[in-house]
Amino acid sequence: MDRLSLNQRTTERWTVAEAVDGCVRAGLQWIGLWREPVQACGVAEAARLVAEAGLRVSSLCRGGFLTASAAGARAAALDDNRRAIDEAGTLGADCLVLVVGGLPAGSRDLTGARARVADGVAALVPYAEAAGVRLALEPMHPLYCADRGVLSTLDQALEMAAPFAPSSVGVVVDTFHVWWDPVVEAAIARAAGRIASFQVCDWITPFPADALLSRGMMGDGHIDFRHLRRLVEAAGYDGPIEVEIFNADVWAADPDEVVALMRKRYEEHVLD
């Protein structure tokens, strides 16, 4: 239970201060933060709240969106990522999650978009290293390839991370994004030393009407969490296990009850 982390989007209506309090009430030691609520709180104030509560920040979501081809949009994206790196540094986050972005409007050049992501990561690494922040490439479910993340498999993320030190560029293993992958076992083994974040939530059916809110509480869907947890542990990962759920029903529920249910399901479905 000392590894369980609440990603604050799971309790979407909570501010940073409320989420910190909620974690303390639930006896958690970790929290995953998002930039927008952190900025609403103030980055320094968020860092103070987290530290005074005795929590640690498992991840900051999110940088990335590096697929733009126009020079101005590209420069703006890199600037925004540098700000995200600064914020992650201030918060002492274990990593800054990068959601790499989808195809630019009107483009069908997937290879080109992927190449621009690789270039963008390379451009950010020196800044991240100077700030002591680890970047975490998040392969996303192929469902989101067109409009959110052209990084579609763990193998692809590892290949993109390979030119850099594992302490500088890691990968996110999110069960929702990788569970279907026929070669996930080998990919997680290859990820040894690169796993910067392990996130859990379930794949539910029937598929919800809003594709962005299709994540379920552990146990409500089809994913074998123990199997994937054992694989990341066999690859040497012993860090926080973060629960990140985008789901209209979860968001409508009382956040304290969501956290209680998350604890229960984590024990039942993720731990041995």
Place this chain on the structure above:
Amino acid sequence: MDRLSLNQRTTERWTVAEAVDGCVRAGLQWIGLWREPVQACGVAEAARLVAEAGLRVSSLCRGGFLTASAAGARAAALDDNRRAIDEAGTLGADCLVLVVGGLPAGSRDLTGARARVADGVAALVPYAEAAGVRLALEPMHPLYCADRGVLSTLDQALEMAAPFAPSSVGVVVDTFHVWWDPVVEAAIARAAGRIASFQVCDWITPFPADALLSRGMMGDGHIDFRHLRRLVEAAGYDGPIEVEIFNADVWAADPDEVVALMRKRYEEHVLD
């Protein structure tokens, strides 16, 4: 244009007789059929209509659904597949498409489900060979892994097909299902000799509310069709190019207009 095939689900309201007439009116030479409307027409009658119209059957959809673990359900699935093979033989279809099935209700054992698919295919091959029918394993978009098809990548389909002669077990390359794959170029090259069917339709955004009706007309979405067509041709495939679109708006339109638009978009987006 002599390679273009209308998969009859694209004009969902048409019976076999109407779809055959529609293909003739549009100057097409190929049609892809589905078992339910073929059975409604009568298999022998459907074969007669197609032959008298001078059409050829690019594929019969579909067999498969081989993931059940209960002995009775498994035997029933194999029986149904043998009937589908008989029907494909009567129709002279280029192949019988296999949609392999999702996880059984309540199961989270993806590895086990995939193993049962491999066993089921092995059990069907002698029957298919005797009937002169080529089985075509269809890797499906990972979106459908839980509830429709645990075969998620072209590489995985090729591995499953490998024990059998390419003339007995091929694979389907459906742009909708494979376009996102970071290793699709290498996988299609490896598929040389195994490509039993090439299907085209687009990936559209925002993702429609019904995940099963999320396919779009070529040109309405994000897929680079020419790139994928050139890859399958470089791998030696010169057979029909089938348009299979499940989409509420397409189904609501006049079928003749859908076929006309399909021809136009095929010229604009698939051909050179």
